[in-house]
Amino acid sequence: MTTSAPVIGVVGNDVPRQLLLAVGGHPHRLTGSWEGDIDPVAQQLLGATDVAVTRLLTELREEARAVDGLVVCNDSQAHLRLFYVLRATAPELPLHLLDMPRDDSEPARRFARFQLEALAAFCSGLTGRALDDASLADAAVVEAALGDALRRLRVRRRADPPQCSGAGALDAILDAARLAPSEAVSRIDAAQTSVPAGVTRVHMTGSSHPDAAFYRELERDGRCVVVSEDHDTGDAAWLGPAASGATVAEVIEGLIDAHFERVTTSATATSADRVALTREVAQAAGADVVAAVVRDLDEGPLWDLADQRAALEGRPLISVRVTPGAETESARELVRGLVGPAVPA
Amino acid sequence: MSGARTAGASRLESAAAATAFQKEWFLRLAERARAGEPIALANADAPHELLRALGIPYVVNQWWSSIISAKRAGPASLAAVAAQGMPDDSRQYDVLPLGAQDLGDTDAPWGGLPEPRFAIAERSGDVTHKIFERWGRRPGTETFLLSRTAAVPAPAGWWDRVAHDWEDVFGAARIDLLEGEIRMLAATLEQRVGRALDHGRLAEIMALANEQAEWNRRTRDLLAAARPLPVAVTDIIPAVMVPQWHRGTAWAVEAARRLHDEVARRIDEGHAVHDGERRRLMWIGRGLWSDLDMYRSFQEEFGAVFVWSMYLAIAADGYARYGDDPKRALAARFVGLTDLLYVPPMSSSWYVKEALAHGVDGVVHLVADDTPAPGVITSALEERGIPVLEIRASNADPRATGDVRERIAGFVRERVPAAR
Numbered sequence A: 001m002t003t004s005a006p007v008i009g010v011v012g013n014d015v016p017r018q019l020l021l022a023v024g025g026h027p028h029r030l031t032g033s034w035e036g037d038i039d040p041v042a043q044q045l046l047g048a049t050d051v052a053v054t055r056l057l058t059e060l061r062e063e064a065r066a067v068d069g070l071v072v073c074n075d076s077q078a079h080l081r082l083f084y085v086l087r088a089t090a091p092e093l094p095l096h097l098l099d100m101p102r103d104d105s106e107p108a109r110r111f112a113r114f115q116l117e118a119l120a121a122f123c124s125g126l127t128g129r130a131l132d133d134a135s136l137a138d139a140a141v142v143e144a145a146l147g148d149a150l151r152r153l154r155v156r157r158r159a160d161p162p163q164c165s166g167a168g169a170l171d172a173i174l175d176a177a178r179l180a181p182s183e184a185v186s187r188i189d190a191a192q193t194s195v196p197a198g199v200t201r202v203h204m205t206g207s208s209h210p211d212a213a214f215y216r217e218l219e220r221d222g223r224c225v226v227v228s229e230d231h232d233t234g235d236a237a238w239l240g241p242a243a244s245g246a247t248v249a250e251v252i253e254g255l256i257d258a259h260f261e262r263v264t265t266s267a268t269a270t271s272a273d274r275v276a277l278t279r280e281v282a283q284a285a286g287a288d289v290v291a292a293v294v295r296d297l298d299e300g301p302l303w304d305l306a307d308q309r310a311a312l313e314g315r316p317l318i319s320v321r322v323t324p325g326a327e328t329e330s331a332r333e334l335v336r337g338l339v340g341p342a343v344p345a
Numbered sequence B: 001m002s003g004a005r006t007a008g009a010s011r012l013e014s015a016a017a018a019t020a021f022q023k024e025w026f027l028r029l030a031e032r033a034r035a036g037e038p039i040a041l042a043n044a045d046a047p048h049e050l051l052r053a054l055g056i057p058y059v060v061n062q063w064w065s066s067i068i069s070a071k072r073a074g075p076a077s078l079a080a081v082a083a084q085g086m087p088d089d090s091r092q093y094d095v096l097p098l099g100a101q102d103l104g105d106t107d108a109p110w111g112g113l114p115e116p117r118f119a120i121a122e123r124s125g126d127v128t129h130k131i132f133e134r135w136g137r138r139p140g141t142e143t144f145l146l147s148r149t150a151a152v153p154a155p156a157g158w159w160d161r162v163a164h165d166w167e168d169v170f171g172a173a174r175i176d177l178l179e180g181e182i183r184m185l186a187a188t189l190e191q192r193v194g195r196a197l198d199h200g201r202l203a204e205i206m207a208l209a210n211e212q213a214e215w216n217r218r219t220r221d222l223l224a225a226a227r228p229l230p231v232a233v234t235d236i237i238p239a240v241m242v243p244q245w246h247r248g249t250a251w252a253v254e255a256a257r258r259l260h261d262e263v264a265r266r267i268d269e270g271h272a273v274h275d276g277e278r279r280r281l282m283w284i285g286r287g288l289w290s291d292l293d294m295y296r297s298f299q300e301e302f303g304a305v306f307v308w309s310m311y312l313a314i315a316a317d318g319y320a321r322y323g324d325d326p327k328r329a330l331a332a333r334f335v336g337l338t339d340l341l342y343v344p345p346m347s348s349s350w351y352v353k354e355a356l357a358h359g360v361d362g363v364v365h366l367v368a369d370d371t372p373a374p375g376v377i378t379s380a381l382e383e384r385g386i387p388v389l390e391i392r393a394s395n396a397d398p399r400a401t402g403d404v405r406e407r408i409a410g411f412v413r414e415r416v417p418a419a420r
């Protein structure tokens, strides 16, 4: 099944995977990277855009056929631009925009329903299978199993000392968003590393991380460990939620409820909601410090920093802004800030 | 003004009149607000007509921002933003008014903006909603956000269809959402100010706005056909923009008509902005407010005049919406308005059409950080044989635009042959 299922690329964090799985699709999240090449044409097409997305466009222009179709979420300006550019320049790629509204209301729910039905129709077109009650129920079971595995991972990370490094966890979560559901569960469960006691426990906020390179650099010399995060390629990735219902319409209603209940990425959520999430997760994970890593041109998180500083009583917040090419230095600078001069290198 | 060609013609009366009216109007509005009348701060792409129909005076965020910059209160306003822990290098143009609220009546332009009772915006980009979230935390101000859906569908060639055929151009689902939100906003505002929305009044306002758009369309058509250029773009911009902020009033219709008549008269009288016009240039993107003289500075050496800016052109093609239900037509006016300017293929096909209609020889494309997919617009023009210079800069930030003149001069010299 894994090899034959059409691969549906997913950019962004609003896609309810249950719908893709139910029509026999294989969701495959695409995130770009921290350090990959940048094609000047991609750069020129996108203009001033979060470099992780420019790298993603670079990859897509090289091998668009790695996916059978692509769903892009309107959950940040960078993603929306990517959609517009692909629509204008890659006519051969089956492409769909998922445009979920942000404020819950009756008209917003109607629009969300329209969006999820259109998403299902697009994916059905790729797989040749329509949405039905039975396949939605099956998809709910496998997706929920992934949710359970992620909860187990969360417990391991929050243990003292943690039983999984931040980089190990992030790698596993990113892989899980690309594997078939059953393999994803074993991948998550295999994410276990031993971390010595007494290491500085870090909660990560700010921009999402396209891969684990930054975490790896942060954890390299063993002084820090990322025990939790609230960005949407890590623990806040929308993996696991599934809705049950007797009919397709009921399931879609359930998914709309779930969409409006979660706190989405900084570009779409209020600062107040983002900050409440940061505080709650950092607290639950017993983080010593909160680190905000914000990539250049990813503006949303910058506007949350003031509130975050004010709200994290007792827990210091250290922020860095990362410019393209300076990722490694920024990570090192952050470590120095996090562990302080008192700790010998 | 004898009928012989007058070069470097004196300033448009319509422009001077609009600018004078605007200050007058603001001072009156501020006075009423200080006397306790609720006013609104609205983003440029919020449904202003609803506020007008409800009798709630409003100030447009981007307009107020331009006044703050022009009165040199920008740096102090940004410093106030930074003092609150917010970034001062992100969305400067949208956040200046928020910072200016902390300046005090003497440092803020024109005595400052009285605290708005309502702050209303469509969610555009990653940050507008966060700036308006901050407005909503100020005592006495309540924020309302409307959804901004993405440009799907996105038809090329929309300009001939959008005034009537808007259901199709934007898609009914998108209009449904914004219309629903406008209805909810209307109900809340009615409750807050204790007045009922009069549908007849809203329909009237929509009709006036359509009339205004028709005058703008005629003015644009005149300018597209006129050789040489009879009026400087920098004069056209205030003469068309100030009335836009008063859209839906008899004054605005009259101002648009007056602009049209004045342009027609200048054409009849044979005015020329520059006598030796040999190259016609198009300016895509927001205006470079920090250096207005720049627009005139290529005339002597190259005979190059800027003949086009988006302000009149979008006012001509983008705003008219006819229909029986004024709330739905209002939703259709705003649901995809900025997409027409920025999202290909709507944007790219439109710039090509306008460039051809105006006989443009070269294009300067100012690409701001929030311009999506600029490369697609540039290539659409170049494919039609129109050379394009892309300049990446924020129009509000003088540091980023220091060498613009030299770059444009180089571009004109090397890539824009004299057509006449």
Ligand code: SF4
Pocket (backbone or CB within 6 Å): B044, B045, B062, B286, B338
């Ligand atoms: S120039 Fe663009 S961003 Fe500025 S007010 Fe007009 S539409 Fe909005």
Ligand code: SF4
Pocket (backbone or CB within 6 Å): B062, B063, B066, B067, B237, B238, B241, B242, B287, B289
């Ligand atoms: S558009 Fe230009 S002239 Fe009109 S108000 Fe804004 S800055 Fe001033």
